[in-house]
Amino acid sequence: MAIRHFLSLADLAPDEILALVERARELKAARAKGRLTPLLKGKTMAMVFEQSSTRTRTSFEIGMAQLGGTAMFMSPGDSQITRGEPLKDTARVLSSMVDVIVMRTTAHERVQTMAQYASVPVINALCDTYHPCQILADLQTFIEHRGDIAGKNIAWVGDGNNVCHSWMNAARFLNFTLHIATPKGYEPDAVLVKACGKAVKLSNDPLQATKNTDCVVTDTWASMGQEEEKREREQAFAGFCVDEAMMTNAHKQALFMHCLPAYRGSEVTESVLEGPQSVVWDEAENRLHAQKALLELLVA
Ligand code: CP
Ligand code: NVA
Numbered sequence: 001m002a003i004r005h006f007l008s009l010a011d012l013a014p015d016e017i018l019a020l021v022e023r024a025r026e027l028k029a030a031r032a033k034g035r036l037t038p039l040l041k042g043k044t045m046a047m048v049f050e051q052s053s054t055r056t057r058t059s060f061e062i063g064m065a066q067l068g069g070t071a072m073f074m075s076p077g078d079s080q081i082t083r084g085e086p087l088k089d090t091a092r093v094l095s096s097m098v099d100v101i102v103m104r105t106t107a108h109e110r111v112q113t114m115a116q117y118a119s120v121p122v123i124n125a126l127c128d129t130y131h132p133c134q135i136l137a138d139l140q141t142f143i144e145h146r147g148d149i150a151g152k153n154i155a156w157v158g159d160g161n162n163v164c165h166s167w168m169n170a171a172r173f174l175n176f177t178l179h180i181a182t183p184k185g186y187e188p189d190a191v192l193v194k195a196c197g198k199a200v201k202l203s204n205d206p207l208q209a210t211k212n213t214d215c216v217v218t219d220t221w222a223s224m225g226q227e228e229e230k231r232e233r234e235q236a237f238a239g240f241c242v243d244e245a246m247m248t249n250a251h252k253q254a255l256f257m258h259c260l261p262a263y264r265g266s267e268v269t270e271s272v273l274e275g276p277q278s279v280v281w282d283e284a285e286n287r288l289h290a291q292k293a294l295l296e297l298l299v300a
Pocket of ligand 1: 052053054055056057126134259260261
């Protein structure tokens, strides 16, 4: 059977994405009853992380343990990659010993190279272009709270970044509309915008984007690797902080989502993040369940 990688949401068919979310919900319910089935007993996972992480690392490592397998975490200083060993060599060596490789990196090309040379599935745990695992958990969270996402209107307020790109993919594959508001110059990738057609609507106005939407999503204004632009970005993103006014402008029942880590007072106010519409803790927990379902699909 051909190896299946998960580098972006495009690697799963729309019905597979929805089935995976349902499976994640089953695994969540089972764990709540104390039932952990060793579906990946004896399987091993290498985690090559070239960027910081709290949620992604924890959810993959604990998820693999709950599935009966073993996870090995490699931070940049632990492997020979930092000392110049090519990824194509690393990919082949790891493939000879593990059943799946999870990689968090800078450029998308790096995870593509890993996948090109690996003979086991490679999972993108965030790169500069996509964060597909996050969106699996976000879809699960939306569906748990509001049911079917098809036909819904979701607002993205802030940077046209990796998480935004994965939401865009979700919109085009699952038939909902993503209303994106960014400051000028911070729009998402133009090629992806074109590919999304009517599923994505762009503006530079957060009130236009959030109007009557079912969910408002944001993320940090300065992603990993953009630390030096932080001050410049804070100025450019003035007016893009998700606050009560934006939430009131959305549907009364609108959810608030953020992949975390959140910077209170920048992209979101404390009161929205901690408020009754916020489902950010569910999103974080669902990383565990969604990725267990993903591992089952790719590795079992
Ligand atoms: N949302 C997310 O990916 O968080 P971490 O960077 O902590 O893994
Ligand atoms: N856009 C953020 C997401 C962090 C989970 C980043 O890339 O740093």
